[in-house]
Amino acid sequence: MKPASFDYYRPSSVSGAVQALADSPFAKVLAGGQSLIPAMNFRLATPPMLVDIARLEDLHGVEVDEHEVTIGAGVTQRHVEMSTRVAEVMPALAEALRWVGHIQTRNRGTVCGSLAHADPSGELPALAINTDADLTVEGPNGIREVPAPDFIRGPFWTDLRPGELITSIRFPVAPRGTTTRVAEIAHRSGDFATVGLVASLTRDGRTIRRARLCGFAVAGTPIRLRSVEGLLPGVEQLDETAGRTLADAAAADLEDPVGDIHATGQYRREALAALVVRTVRSMLEDPQREAS
Amino acid sequence: MERQDHDSPSAQVDIEVTINGERFRNRVPARLLLSDFIRDVAGLTGTHVGCEHGVCGACTVIVDGDAARSCSLLAVQVDGCTIRTVEDLATDGGLCPMQQAFHENLALQCGFCTPGFLMTLESVDPQDFADADDLFALLSGHLCRCTGYQNIIKAVASVWNEAIEPHGGRFQS
Ligand SMILES: Cc1cc2nc3c(=O)[nH]c(=O)nc-3n(C[C@@H](O)[C@H](O)[C@H](O)COP(=O)(O)OP(=O)(O)OC[C@H]3O[C@@H](n4cnc5c(N)ncnc54)[C@H](O)[C@@H]3O)c2cc1C
Ligand code: FES
Ligand code: FES
Numbered sequence: 001m002k003p004a005s006f007d008y009y010r011p012s013s014v015s016g017a018v019q020a021l022a023d024s025p026f027a028k029v030l031a032g033g034q035s036l037i038p039a040m041n042f043r044l045a046t047p048p049m050l051v052d053i054a055r056l057e058d059l060h061g062v063e064v065d066e067h068e069v070t071i072g073a074g075v076t077q078r079h080v081e082m083s084t085r086v087a088e089v090m091p092a093l094a095e096a097l098r099w100v101g102h103i104q105t106r107n108r109g110t111v112c113g114s115l116a117h118a119d120p121s122g123e124l125p126a127l128a129i130n131t132d133a134d135l136t137v138e139g140p141n142g143i144r145e146v147p148a149p150d151f152i153r154g155p156f157w158t159d160l161r162p163g164e165l166i167t168s169i170r171f172p173v174a175p176r177g178t179t180t181r182v183a184e185i186a187h188r189s190g191d192f193a194t195v196g197l198v199a200s201l202t203r204d205g206r207t208i209r210r211a212r213l214c215g216f217a218v219a220g221t222p223i224r225l226r227s228v229e230g231l232l233p234g235v236e237q238l239d240e241t242a243g244r245t246l247a248d249a250a251a252a253d254l255e256d257p258v259g260d261i262h263a264t265g266q267y268r269r270e271a272l273a274a275l276v277v278r279t280v281r282s283m284l285e286d287p288q289r290e291a292s
Numbered sequence: 293m294e295r296q297d298h299d300s301p302s303a304q305v306d307i308e309v310t311i312n313g314e315r316f317r318n319r320v321p322a323r324l325l326l327s328d329f330i331r332d333v334a335g336l337t338g339t340h341v342g343c344e345h346g347v348c349g350a351c352t353v354i355v356d357g358d359a360a361r362s363c364s365l366l367a368v369q370v371d372g373c374t375i376r377t378v379e380d381l382a383t384d385g386g387l388c389p390m391q392q393a394f395h396e397n398l399a400l401q402c403g404f405c406t407p408g409f410l411m412t413l414e415s416v417d418p419q420d421f422a423d424a425d426d427l428f429a430l431l432s433g434h435l436c437r438c439t440g441y442q443n444i445i446k447a448v449a450s451v452w453n454e455a456i457e458p459h460g461g462r463f464q465s
Binding site: 001002003004005006007008009010011012020030033034037040041042049050098101102103104107108188189190 | 429
């Protein structure tokens with residue numbers, strides 16, 4: 001249970017990192033290492049070179065204004081979770097982050113690393129897709145922006161091309177009156193979700209104006225629940241019948257649930273439907289909270 | 293003050309770390325885990341290694357003030373950092389208050405998990421925790437196969453309640 005041998009490289013600039021990645025096609029970026037090092041311990045990953053970007057000053061920024069929150073690739077999950085500036089405009093980030101592993105892993109793991117890892121049961125890829133976040137990616141051919149829904153291609157599979165790294169992610173701030181909840185079914189607290197949901201409701205008084213929901217850990221990528229989203233505007237409370245309609249819509253939105261050692265596809269479909277109803281209902285019962 | 297040792301790719305790296313106040317300068321394989329550096333190079337075997345993939349928490353140490361899994365970090369990642377391990381807790385042969393509380397509350401049986409719990413607890417400020425649920429979330433990063441956790445919670449509650457509001461019960465489950 002030790003990593004295979006590799007060359008370690010700590011570049012002094014982002015362009016140095018890009019150069020090294022371009023020169024060594026199987027090299028891997030090392031950010032927090034909270035997914036990569038365990039995988040290397042098991043030799044599930046045996047990269048010939050690690051390019052450590054954690055100390056690049058250029059990647060340490062957290063920029064917050066009324067429209068968006070931009071997080072550099074060197075910024076840890078815990079830093080974002082604890083940031084009062086981020087909490088003011090986008091409490092959804094701390095809400096999602098507290099589900100990501102444990103304090104001890106969040107102290108090292110990065111927000112952008114979670115996106116690059118693209119674990120289907122990760123909370124942050126789901127939040128990024130639910131909020132239409134954009135990733136900034138730098139590579140041998142320059143800088144490009146990729147919307148999160150296009151960036152996450154499949155399980156542990158992203159749109160990153162050889163030589164590219166994520167330099168930052170930009171989350172748009174949700175409209176006023178939005179609340180976001182993450183809900184999960186997991187074996188133990190801090191474990192990866194067996195079934196997960198990010199739910200964002202924008203309300204005007206008690207009435208839902210806009211709904212965005214994204215299921216995760218249920219398919220190869222996080223899945224926006226479009227028919228659920230279509231049913232919710234105008235809704236003030238969920239009675240029995242409306243709850244059933246919503247559950248059916250959620251089950252239908254999940255076309256191709258994954259079955260694995262933790263749960264069957266059918267279980268995931270039913271559990272997601274139940275989680276949607278339970279979460280929306282409890283959000284509607286909550287006194288209206290301001291901001292996202 | 294960044295040293296320039298890592299400006300070309302290499303399988304051997306020069307690192308400098310301070311562990312419990314003692315400075316170590318070593319040339320180590322890049323693949324050496326921090327847990328193995330602490331145990332095998334620094335000779336501090338209080339840090340235990342259970343799962344080696346970040347799940348059990350036994351290997352938890354404090355890196356520049358924050359709790360981290362030493363099995364999921366390369367030694368080279370903490371180059372220039374200050375590390376504290378369980379050996380740093382007791383003073384003058386006496387246990388620190390949390391260790392003492394673990395002892396008094398039978399919060400350990402085999403003791404394999406204990407150094408990890410202690411280092412996580414050492415890294416945080418009880419003032420940042422509102423109630424028992426908050427404490428559970430903190431401790432959920434640690435697995436204990438022996439105690440059933442109740443006595444661990446009791447031990448922590450006894451120290452933290454005392455620290456925040458003597459005779460208060462904020463952390464009682
Ligand atoms: C016990 C445990 C529980 C966990 N629970 C959860 C959980 O519940 N939910 C969850 O989402 N995660 C969980 N994780 C994983 C999370 O902690 C990781 O932090 C995260 O998945 C990866 O971030 P990192 O910075 O550690 O990336 P690393 O481990 O350094 O890298 C992960 C992958 O992404 C690539 N990469 C990283 N950064 C970049 C970049 N900027 N550009 C290009 N490629 C990059 C690396 O090359 C590697 O392939 C858990 C981990 C552990 C050990
Ligand atoms: S040995 Fe490091 S977390 Fe288990
Ligand atoms: S005391 Fe044995 S594992 Fe915790």
